[in-house]
Each structure stands twice: as C-alpha cells, then as structure tokens.
Amino acid sequence: MSARKNPVRTAPRPDPREVWQDEFESGSVREDGLETSTISGIPLQPLYTADDRPKRAEEFPGQYPYTRGIHPSGYRGRLWTMRQFSGFATAEETNRRYKYLLANGQTGLSVAFDMPTLMGQDSDAPTSRGEVGHCGVAIDSLADMETLFDGIPLGEITTSMTINSPAAILLCMYIAVGEKQGVPAARLGGTLQNDILKEFIAQKEFIFPPAPSMRLVVDSIEYCAKEVPKWNTISISGYHIREAGSTAAQELAFTLADGMAYVDACIERGMHVDDFASRLSFFFDAHIDFFEEIAKFRAARRIWARWMRERYGAQQERSWKLRFHTQTAGVSLTAQQPELNIARTAIEALAAVLGGTQSLHTNAMDEVLALPTDRAARIALRTQQLLAYETGVANTIDPLGGSYFIESLTDEMERQAETYFKRIEEVGGVIPAIEAGFFQKEIADAAFRYQQELEQKRRIMVGVNDFTVDEEEPIEILRIDPRLESEQVARVRDVRGKRDQAKVSNSLNRMRKAATGTDNLMPYILDAVRAYATEGEIMHALIEVFGTYTETAVV
Amino acid sequence: MPTATKPIRIVVAKVGLDGHDRGVKVVARALRDAGYEVIYTGLRQTPEMVVDAALQEDAQVIGLSIHSGAHMTLFPAVVDELKRRQATDIVVFGGGIIPDNDIATLKKRGVAEIFTPGTPLQDIVDWLRRRFPETAAS
Numbered sequence: 001m002s003a004r005k006n007p008v009r010t011a012p013r014p015d016p017r018e019v020w021q022d023e024f025e026s027g028s029v030r031e032d033g034l035e036t037s038t039i040s041g042i043p044l045q046p047l048y049t050a051d052d053r054p055k056r057a058e059e060f061p062g063q064y065p066y067t068r069g070i071h072p073s074g075y076r077g078r079l080w081t082m083r084q085f086s087g088f089a090t091a092e093e094t095n096r097r098y099k100y101l102l103a104n105g106q107t108g109l110s111v112a113f114d115m116p117t118l119m120g121q122d123s124d125a126p127t128s129r130g131e132v133g134h135c136g137v138a139i140d141s142l143a144d145m146e147t148l149f150d151g152i153p154l155g156e157i158t159t160s161m162t163i164n165s166p167a168a169i170l171l172c173m174y175i176a177v178g179e180k181q182g183v184p185a186a187r188l189g190g191t192l193q194n195d196i197l198k199e200f201i202a203q204k205e206f207i208f209p210p211a212p213s214m215r216l217v218v219d220s221i222e223y224c225a226k227e228v229p230k231w232n233t234i235s236i237s238g239y240h241i242r243e244a245g246s247t248a249a250q251e252l253a254f255t256l257a258d259g260m261a262y263v264d265a266c267i268e269r270g271m272h273v274d275d276f277a278s279r280l281s282f283f284f285d286a287h288i289d290f291f292e293e294i295a296k297f298r299a300a301r302r303i304w305a306r307w308m309r310e311r312y313g314a315q316q317e318r319s320w321k322l323r324f325h326t327q328t329a330g331v332s333l334t335a336q337q338p339e340l341n342i343a344r345t346a347i348e349a350l351a352a353v354l355g356g357t358q359s360l361h362t363n364a365m366d367e368v369l370a371l372p373t374d375r376a377a378r379i380a381l382r383t384q385q386l387l388a389y390e391t392g393v394a395n396t397i398d399p400l401g402g403s404y405f406i407e408s409l410t411d412e413m414e415r416q417a418e419t420y421f422k423r424i425e426e427v428g429g430v431i432p433a434i435e436a437g438f439f440q441k442e443i444a445d446a447a448f449r450y451q452q453e454l455e456q457k458r459r460i461m462v463g464v465n466d467f468t469v470d471e472e473e474p475i476e477i478l479r480i481d482p483r484l485e486s487e488q489v490a491r492v493r494d495v496r497g498k499r500d501q502a503k504v505s506n507s508l509n510r511m512r513k514a515a516t517g518t519d520n521l522m523p524y525i526l527d528a529v530r531a532y533a534t535e536g537e538i539m540h541a542l543i544e545v546f547g548t549y550t551e552t553a554v555v
Numbered sequence: 556m557p558t559a560t561k562p563i564r565i566v567v568a569k570v571g572l573d574g575h576d577r578g579v580k581v582v583a584r585a586l587r588d589a590g591y592e593v594i595y596t597g598l599r600q601t602p603e604m605v606v607d608a609a610l611q612e613d614a615q616v617i618g619l620s621i622h623s624g625a626h627m628t629l630f631p632a633v634v635d636e637l638k639r640r641q642a643t644d645i646v647v648f649g650g651g652i653i654p655d656n657d658i659a660t661l662k663k664r665g666v667a668e669i670f671t672p673g674t675p676l677q678d679i680v681d682w683l684r685r686r687f688p689e690t691a692a693s
Contacts, residue, residue: 131571134624203575205573334672369654447581448580
C-alpha cells in the first residue's frame with residue numbers, strides 16, 4: 001500500500017435503485033383506469049429487484065421441494081403429454097375422433113362423458129332428455145365402452161377419464177374392456193378424475209352425500225394400489241374451482257386442501273401414505289394472467305412436497321412430487337371474435353409449460369360455442385406442437401426460476417394458500433367447510449368481483465368490453481344430430497334385453513349388500529359391470545343405500 | 556326498492572343436468588342489486604319444478620341458465636309447461652352457451668330473450684326495465 005497521493009474528490013455514486021424510483025415516480029403513468037394487480041387481485045410492483053427475491057438456498061429440479069420441477073431432466077427428458085379432452089355423441093363417433101387424434105400425433109386419450117353419464121343415469125332416463133351425447137360421449141354399459149375403445153390397444157396408450165360421482169363404475173368398465181382385449185389390469189395406465197370434493201365445491205356433479213362419496217373414492221384408491229398399480233386413481237382438480245370463478249390463490253389452496261383431505265381419508269382407512277401418494281395427481285387451470293399462473297404451478301409443487309414430507313411423514317420421494325395436468329382456461333375464451341381464442345390459448349399453454357406441467361389440454365377456439373369441430377381441435381393440438389417443437393421453450397428447465405418477479409410471486413401464492421389452509425381448518429376441515437358453503441361463497445364472491453371489474457372496464461376482455469366489432473362472421477360449429485339420442489336410447493334398451501338378467505340382479509344385490517357394510521366395493525361393481533348392468537342401474541342400487549345430496553344454494 | 560308498485564319477482568333456475576352455476580349466481584346477484592326480488596332454485600331443475608317455483612313465488616319472470624347443450628329441449632319445455640298451467644303471462648328469458656343460430660328458434664318457441672356469454676349485466680337489467688317499465692325496480 002502506498003500513501004494516497006492526489007486524492008480525487010468525487011460525488012457519492014447515486015444508488016441506481018433510488019434513481020430508478022425517482023424517475024419512475026416523476027414519469028408519466030397511463031391513466032386508462034385499468035387494474036395493475038393480477039387478475040386474481042394480487043397487487044404488483046412495477047419492478048422487482050434482487051431485494052424482492054426470497055432468501056433461500058438455491059433450488060434444483062428433481063430435488064425437494066421441487067419448486068423448479070419434479071424431474072431433473074425437465075422436458076429434455078420427456079415432453080409433456082399432449083392430451084386433448086374429447087368425446088361427443090355416441091361411442092362409435094368418439095372412437096372415430098380418438099383414432100383421428102392419435103393419427104395426428106396426440107399421445108394420450110382423454111374421455112369427455114355426456115351429462116347423463118356424469119350424473120350416473122342411463123340415456124333413457126326421463127331427465128336425460130335433450131342431454132344425450134351433447135357435452136361428451138354417452139356411455140350406458142360395458143357394451144358402449146367396448147365400442148369406445150374398439151381397435152385402440154389399451155396396453156399401449158394411457159387414458160384419462162373425467163368422471164366423478166360414478167367414477168368407480170367407469171373405471172371398472174375400462175378394466176373390463178382391458179380383460180376383453182387380453183390386457184391385465186396391472187398393465188393399464190391412465191387417470192381417473194374421481195375428485196368428488198371439488199364437485200361439492202365447484203362443479204356440482206355430486207350425487208351421494210359427502211361420506212359415502214369419500215368411501216367410494218378411497219375404495220378405488222385402495223383397490224388400484226393393489227390391482228391397477230399404474231393407474232392414477234384421482235386427479236385432484238383446481239380447474240373447475242377456477243372456472244367457477246375462484247382466484248388463482250383460491251384454486252391453489254382449495255385444491256391442495258382437497259388433496260390433503262383425501263390423504264387423511266386414506267390414512268384413516270389404514271393405508272400407509274407411501275402406498276398411495278405417488279398415484280395422486282393434480283389438475284390445474286392455466287388462465288390468462290401469465291406470470292401469476294406460472295407462480296401458482298411452482299408454488300403448488302413446493303407446498304405439496306412440504307406437507308407430504310412434514311405433515312404426513314411420507315418417506316418416499318415419489319410421494320412428495322406433485323404431478324399435474326393442465327387445461328387452458330375455458331372461461332377466458334370469448335364467443336366474440338372467437339379466432340382470438342387461439343391466441344389466448346397459446347399464451348395460457350405457454351404458462352403451463354413454463355410452469356412444468358406433465359400433460360396439457362389446449363382448448364379449441366370454438367369451445368365457447370359448442371364442442372370443437374375437427375378443424376378447431378386440430379389447431380388446438382397444433383398449438384401445443386408449435387410450443388414443443390418450434391419455440392425452444394422446452395430446452396431449458398424452469399427457465400423463469402430465479403426471476404425476481406416469479407420467485408416473489410411464487411412465495412406470495414404460497415403465503416395466500418397457507419392462510420386459506422388455516423381458515424379451512426378453523427371451519428373444521430374440508431367437508432364441514434363444504435357443508436357450511438364456505439368455498440362456494442368465496443368463489444361466488446370472487447366471480448362477482450371479477451364481473452364487476454369487467455363491467456367497470458377496470459379489466460378488458462378483448463372483443464367483449466373493448467375492441468368490439470359490430471358484425472361477426474359466424475363460424476362453423478359442431479352440431480349433435482338429435483337422432484343420436486333415440487339411437488342411444490334404443491342401444492341401452494337392446495343391451496338390457498339381451499343380457500343374462502339373473503346374473504345382473506345377483507351382482508347388483510351383492511353390491512347393495514356390500515354397500516351397507518365396509519367391504520371395498522370395487523370388486524362388486526366390477527362384477528355388475530361384467531354382467532352388463534347399466535351405469536344407471538348400478539348407481540340406483542347404490543343410491544338406495546347411500547341416499548343423495550342436495551346443496552343449500554348460496555348466491 | 557320501488558315504493559309505489561310491487562317489486563318484480565324473478566325465479567332464476569338451472570335447468571338440465573350440468574352444475575355450472577357461476578353465470579346464474581352472478582346474474583342473480585346483479586338482479587338483486589338492481590332491486591328485483593330474486594329466488595334462485597338451485598341446480599338440476601326440471602321444467603315442471605321451475606314452473607312450480609314460479610307459481611308458488613308469484614313470479615313474473617323466469618330466468619333460465621344452461622351450459623350443457625340441452626337448451627333446445629329444455630327451454631321450450633318450460634314454455635310449454637307454462638302453457639299447460641295457463642301461466643303464459645310469466646316471461647321466460649335465458650342464458651348460457653347458446654349458439655346464435657338457436658336463438659331465433661328459441662324466440663319463436665316463446666322464449667322472450669337470450670343472453671349469451673359476454674353480455675354486460677347492465678344489458679339484462681335494462682332489458683327487464685324496458686319489459687316492465689311500470690314496475691321498474693329501484
């Protein structure tokens with residue numbers, strides 16, 4: 001060190017952060033009255049810096065708590081599964097669509113059932129009138145399921161089935177089709193939605209009261225753990241909660257709370273958490289507020305890993321990993337200028353991919369009007385292929401990890417979810433909260449708030465409350481031929497006429513008796529399915545024992 | 556609330572099997588905020604149940620919501636049930652996922668108005684006020 005010579009006096013270097021702050025505050029700000037919070041109402045800073053980044057040890061993909069992804073190799077190891085949800089009209093028509101999608105590069109099937117099937121009733125029930133084959137495929141008995149998967153080898157594909165109250169019956173039908181194709185249950189792969197809690201909370205396709213509904217879910221989880229080990233027994237769904245109007249944080253919190261309720265129920269049955277946890281899967285919405293969604297997916301993985309390891313004491317790493325399917329947001333689509341929906345869906349799909357989804361459904365542009373046409377369905381699938389193969393986004397794992405903004409928003413999501421967990425616990429848990437209308441009211445409030453923001457133009461939906469056009473060119477939509485209903489009615493009656501009636505009634509009687517006890521109902525349901533008992537008959541027999549549920553409507 | 560005349564009572568109902576109640580609840584709240592008396596029936600109402608509720612509640616208006624695609628069967632079924640019960644003075648309107656081409660047919664079958672996705676709530680309120688000027692809500 002030499003003695004300082006000629007010291008130069010300089011002004012202290014200004015703090016660049018303060019300079020920016022001054023410049024920002026003295027600059028002009030848009031006065032269009034639009035909200036600057038996320039679509040869910042989380043206030044946002046105009047800029048995030050290193051000061052906002054949470055202080056924690058660096059996280060890596062494939063390592064607890066999996067914020068950056070559950071696989072060390074991300075999409076370099078394996079791309080997400082492109083799984084387009086589809087089904088309409090009859091099993092025969094849908095079978096044709098499946099073969100078309102598979103031929104176009106889709107990698108897994110996803111069955112949409114019609115309303116009567118979802119509600120556990122046959123196509124010839126009086127309240128099925130006008131509903132048969134409209135928003136999905138009509139399945140009444142094993143005969144329809146055989147047609148649905150005709151020529152599709154169940155040992156080589158995976159199938160997701162979106163069904164809840166009658167989920168156990170449809171799974172048994174799938175197992176029975178496998179038997180006929182010579183594919184043992186142990187080789188079947190796929191996912192059953194089977195998430196009754198979100199039905200009570202949001203989608204409202206419940207039939208039995210909560211307790212027997214939960215029993216059926218646990219029965220199927222327990223059965224599959226032994227007999228159908230590659231099957232994802234439940235897809236714990238935030239999608240419907242979000243579509244019903246919740247915020248992103250509510251979707252995250254309510255879904256994970258439901259997940260914990262299932263874990264509790266299985267443990268109560270006597271199962272060990274590591275025997276079933278790795279077969280629980282999740283299903284989230286990808287809404288239009290891009291960064292918020294990415295943060296939600298990242299937070300979901302971290303919260304679940306922590307709860308599974310710390311609260312439930314799961315020992316195996318695979319029990320800690322939250323795997324999820326994503327669907328782009330149906331509610332974000334507009335009937336006005338529907339071609340814009342292609343752009344919306346692409347942005348939402350990108351959020352899902354950057355959030356590390358395991359599989360993805362991209363909505364078709366016309367889904368706000370009707371079920372998609374072949375052309376619209378193809379564009380939706382091509383959007384995913386474009387993301388996977390053209391954009392380069394699959395090359396880097398969790399590319400937004402470390403972003404000041406994303407990391408801060410991920411933490412905020414987590415914080416808000418934890419606050420909800422406490423509130424749910426205060427109400428007594430998920431089922432008491434359902435019975436008290438807690439979730440339903442939270443969601444209805446959020447939906448109304450959002451609608452008001454639109455009405456006041458504090459939020460814009462392009463083509464709806466701004467940038468409208470006077471005359472819209474009609475787009476081609478898929479029409480369901482009303483004759484299909486009478487044909488399906490004839491088909492189910494034909495099945496009833498041709499089967500061995502004694503076998504049917506014996507199997508139903510055995511199932512009914514078992515339902516009054518505590519046996520696992522799956523083998524009994526499978527027997528009834530094999531005998532070609534219809535879905536409606538099986539549900540009816542169960543309703544005789546379990547009763548039905550009516551909700552007190554909260555407006 | 557209106558003072559001189561009886562407030563209009565509206566039965567809003569979900570017909571059909573689907574459980575998508577976001578729209579119906581938002582509309583019910585908006586109508587209530589606009590000063591109407593709103594009775595929400597809840598889910599999965601048959602046409603008979605809807606008309607029963609409207610008669611019991613002495614409603615002047617029935618608002619139907621559906622998202623399952625069964626509107627062409629169920630909306631006219633409500634109108635027919637009103638005819639059968641000689642209650643055609645009750646005005647029926649509806650909303651949901653309803654393609655444009657179906658709207659004209661539904662109107663011909665006696666549904667007074669159809670509001671499709673993206674309709675501002677105020678449009679529904681304005682329509683009711685035009686339809687019932689003498690008993691305008693507050």
